[in-house]
Ligand code: GDP
Ligand code: IMO
């Protein structure tokens with residue numbers, strides 16, 4: 001049985017959490033493959049909004065197993081808070097939440113290092129979520145990290161101490177004047193580790209291998225977005241993992257030839273939170289309207305998201321890098337009421353018009369070239385069937401499908417599970 005992937009095609013927050021929740025009924029296993037609590041995945045149903053950071057977005061369904069894969073970095077403190085939230089809803093997660101032994105742990109000093117590194121960069125800061133993501137992946141690739149499986153060994157606290165001591169020296173090096181009480185942070189950390197240890201740790205690559213042999217259906221859930229990928233994103237304004245399709249292979253131990261569909265999610269416009277280039281960013285009333293109507297505030301940090309028109313040059317790049325087979329367009333409802341919609345179809349770059357994403361997309365290098373389309377005025381939020389969609393929206397969709405050479409199979413018209421139109 002094949003594995004399907006679901007990932008974001010822009011700068012994150014495309015609506016991955018919502019769609020994973022919608023699709024979970026068709027899968028036996030939902031597996032997160034990279035990122036950590038920098039992610040904020042929002043789900044809404046029965047009038048309640050849930051935000052997940054590390055736990056896969058299939059957790060609210062009765063049957064599906066939710067796996068936190070080896071490519072994920074886990075902060076036990078945040079993980080415990082997520083579990084506390086699930087407990088409020090009397091959700092029995094113990095039987096359906098599994099954690100890879102090979103997933104790395106975010107230590108309290110990783111978070112401080114993240115803050116110290118950002119402070120040292122001044123205006124050039126990445127705009128990190130300050131969850132310790134960069135330093136944890138640095139320790140992973142530097143071969144110093146502590147993994148979930150280490151918690152089952154007797155000497156892990158000694159290894160923890162040695163690493164935390166090293167981090168303290170590094171924090172001093174930054175001379176960032178960040179104040180912290182490590183004893184307090186460590187007490188909280190060790191308490192949270194105790195809770196983490198009540199869950200089931202597994203050799204997840206073997207588990208997934210067996211599951212595939214038994215014909216189980218698996219959906220791999222990505223975090224962040226393709227333009228935040230450590231290799232293919234707008235480096236250095238990126239996250240520290242491979243958010244693109246290949247990340248699912250290394251982040252779960254799934255072989256490339258086992259992947260069937262790659263679902264690529266995008267917003268009908270574009271948003272970005274944190275620093276870095278964003279060619280179609282708007283600084284006018286249109287951008288303001290997108291932010292207001294779309295409630296564009298980060299699910300993890302609460303920071304306002306920057307908004308702009310859809311960038312087809314960037315989107316095409318993401319479709320290619322990921323091998324997207326099916327597209328899903330989110331937040332079409334937010335564009336209702338715009339008389340004219342703009343889509344960036346090319347860039348002016350070094351005196352030429354280009355349609356591929358160049359090495360450097362800083363504002364001084366690229367100027368977007370727009371195609372204009374007629375907007376629609378209808379409120380989409382109550383629509384449930386493709387036949388109800390306004391003509392202008394269908395034209396918008398058809399234009400994108402043609403340009404991207406990929407079908408749009410879901411049109412999302414609101415945050416709730418039910419506000420999802422399958423085409
Ligand atoms: P993720 O990180 O990709 O899971 O996305 P986030 O949860 O960070 O951000 C998406 C936001 O848009 C959340 O607040 C969702 O509830 C909301 N949302 C998702 N789909 C739609 C939609 O079709 N329309 C509207 N208006 N909101 C949506
Ligand atoms: P989800 O999964 C949007 C951004 C941060 C910053 C950069 C690096 O909810 O789509 P990091 O903390 O990873 O070192 O930050 O990446 N970023 C996200 N932006 N959605 C996310 O996740 C993000 N995770 C990280 O804002 O610009």
Ligand code: MG
Nearest residue numbers: 013040041299
């Ligand atoms: Mg998010």
